Amino acid sequence: MTDWKKTAAALDPPIPEADVEKLVPVMEALEAAFRPLQQKLTAEDDVYDNSCIG
Amino acid sequence: MTILASAEALRAKKVSSLELTNDALERIARDNQRLNAFITVDAETARARASAMDAELSHGIDRGPLHGIPFAHKDLVYTKGIRTTGGSRIFAGFVPDHDADIAIHLNNAGAVLVGKTNLHEFAYGITSTNPHFGAVRNPWDTERIPGGSSGGSGAAVAAGMLPLATGTDTGGSIRIPASFCGVTGLKPTFGLISKRGVMPLGWTMDHMGPITKTVRDAAVSFHAMAGLATGYVPPQSADIRGLRIGLPVNYYFDKLDLEVAESVRAAVQTAAALGARIIDVKVPDVDALNVIGRVLLLAEATSVHREHLLHRRTEIGADVRTLLDQGRLIRGSDYVDAQRLRRIYIREFSKLWSGVDCIFTPATPTPAPKIGEMTMKVGGADEDVRLATTRLMRAINVLGIPALSIPCGFTKSGLPIGLQILGAPRAEDMILRVGAAIEDATGVVGRRP
Numbered sequence: 001m002t003d004w005k006k007t008a009a010a011l012d013p014p015i016p017e018a019d020v021e022k023l024v025p026v027m028e029a030l031e032a033a034f035r036p037l038q039q040k041l042t043a044e045d046d047v048y049d050n051s052c053i054g
Numbered sequence: 055m056t057i058l059a060s061a062e063a064l065r066a067k068k069v070s071s072l073e074l075t076n077d078a079l080e081r082i083a084r085d086n087q088r089l090n091a092f093i094t095v096d097a098e099t100a101r102a103r104a105s106a107m108d109a110e111l112s113h114g115i116d117r118g119p120l121h122g123i124p125f126a127h128k129d130l131v132y133t134k135g136i137r138t139t140g141g142s143r144i145f146a147g148f149v150p151d152h153d154a155d156i157a158i159h160l161n162n163a164g165a166v167l168v169g170k171t172n173l174h175e176f177a178y179g180i181t182s183t184n185p186h187f188g189a190v191r192n193p194w195d196t197e198r199i200p201g202g203s204s205g206g207s208g209a210a211v212a213a214g215m216l217p218l219a220t221g222t223d224t225g226g227s228i229r230i231p232a233s234f235c236g237v238t239g240l241k242p243t244f245g246l247i248s249k250r251g252v253m254p255l256g257w258t259m260d261h262m263g264p265i266t267k268t269v270r271d272a273a274v275s276f277h278a279m280a281g282l283a284t285g286y287v288p289p290q291s292a293d294i295r296g297l298r299i300g301l302p303v304n305y306y307f308d309k310l311d312l313e314v315a316e317s318v319r320a321a322v323q324t325a326a327a328l329g330a331r332i333i334d335v336k337v338p339d340v341d342a343l344n345v346i347g348r349v350l351l352l353a354e355a356t357s358v359h360r361e362h363l364l365h366r367r368t369e370i371g372a373d374v375r376t377l378l379d380q381g382r383l384i385r386g387s388d389y390v391d392a393q394r395l396r397r398i399y400i401r402e403f404s405k406l407w408s409g410v411d412c413i414f415t416p417a418t419p420t421p422a423p424k425i426g427e428m429t430m431k432v433g434g435a436d437e438d439v440r441l442a443t444t445r446l447m448r449a450i451n452v453l454g455i456p457a458l459s460i461p462c463g464f465t466k467s468g469l470p471i472g473l474q475i476l477g478a479p480r481a482e483d484m485i486l487r488v489g490a491a492i493e494d495a496t497g498v499v500g501r502r503p
Contacts, residue, residue: 007383013364015379023380033345038391040398048396053244053454054404054479
């Protein structure tokens with residue numbers, strides 16, 4: 001899983017250290033929910049566009 | 055008075071647009087200090103416009119049901135010559151040099167703009183506890199939030215200041231205030247109402263729509279906002295016999311306040327008593343859709359506000375700043391994958407429409423929380439207020455389908471409860487018909503804060 005503190009520090013400009021702590025648990029939970037969904041994707045799966053709505 | 059009742063009274067010369075507008079301005083002057091629903095009120099321009107609309111009617115020029123009706127725009131909608139703050143300190147002095155498309159359309163329909171409503175900063179949140187313009191308060195209990203981000207619009211309509219206010223909805227921002235304030239909110243199919251000239255938040259999930267007291271008022275407002283010359287208005291005693299109403303057997307009723315669950319199920323029974331067929335449906339993975347929606351919105355909103363975040367960071371409220379920081383952490387490839395997953399889930403969800411005409415769900419899992427609450431109990435467990443409140447709605451923005459939120463009951467403590475009616479793409483007229491039938495049968499809309 002991503003090291004969010006490291007990622008936040010590597011941005012230009014970095015996210016201020018004081019603000020990073022509260023982001024970490026939220027990003028960890030979001031990543032934990034999102035990565036398994038990505039496993040569903042195949043090369044056939046195109047990106048969304050407005051025509052998808054129907 | 056509703057839009058349609060006012061429209062009838064105007065044509066019968068029982069009231070003038072100027073009188074309706076003065077009445078709205080008096081109500082705003084009386085109640086806005088308590089509710090903080092408005093950021094800007096332009097009484098002088100509104101009165102001049104109302105007089106012009108009266109003159110037109112007296113000369114036989116009739117622009118339709120919104121002719122001479124006072125209304126407000128959410129302060130995210132560009133209005134030429136009137137400041138448009140987006141609920142942000144950064145835009146506190148911004149005066150657009152042109153109107154948004156919906157401002158043009160409502161102007162063409164003869165509506166009378168009286169002011170701009172307060173909102174969650176940048177429309178990025180559900181409380182409307184705005185750090186720059188003050189917290190909007192719920193007319194049913196001023197210690198509680200009106201919902202958001204279109205909180206001022208919801209509060210203004212619920213308090214009877216106006217019969218119509220515009221809203222935007224990226225993850226529930228029309229339907230949440232409608233649910234918490236006991237009014238009607240329509241989020242139409244993605245793209246049916248132009249977004250041009252409305253400050254964006256998430257380009258692929260932003261929707262425009264009306265917040266009104268009644269479903270029929272929402273119908274006439276929706277058609278005007280979309281720039282449609284004529285539109286369907288549900289008739290009295292709208293017939294829903296034989297209509298197939300889907301009732302989710304998974305997700306939507308899993309974690310709910312008990313009174314909300316009871317009230318929504320009662321609405322389902324009402325529909326059945328009116329002749330609709332109730333059909334159990336298993337909906338695709340809504341949690342997955344919500345996760346996809348969050349990834350998309352975090353990235354899109356930060357794309358919109360990156361320059362503000364990087365160069366005017368301290369002028370942004372803490373909660374919005376945190377979300378914008380999160381958006382900086384979303385990888386480009388993850389955003390693209392979220393858009394690819396979106397296509398898969400839209401395809402899965404659309405299969406439901408072969409078996410049902412619409413789907414009933416609760417609008418929000420709870421009634422309005424108190425101002426300042428960060429977590430709340432839902433079905434016995436603690437949940438983050440923002441995530442809980444958007445839980446039944448965010449997926450619908452990912453899908454882009456129309457959704458109507460109407461009041462269907464009240465808690466014992468007197469707080470409104472919302473019913474959400476979902477339809478297939480472009481099925482606005484059908485969900486409005488169903489909504490009108492439920493509204494007529496429950497009589498809930500007659501109750502006042």
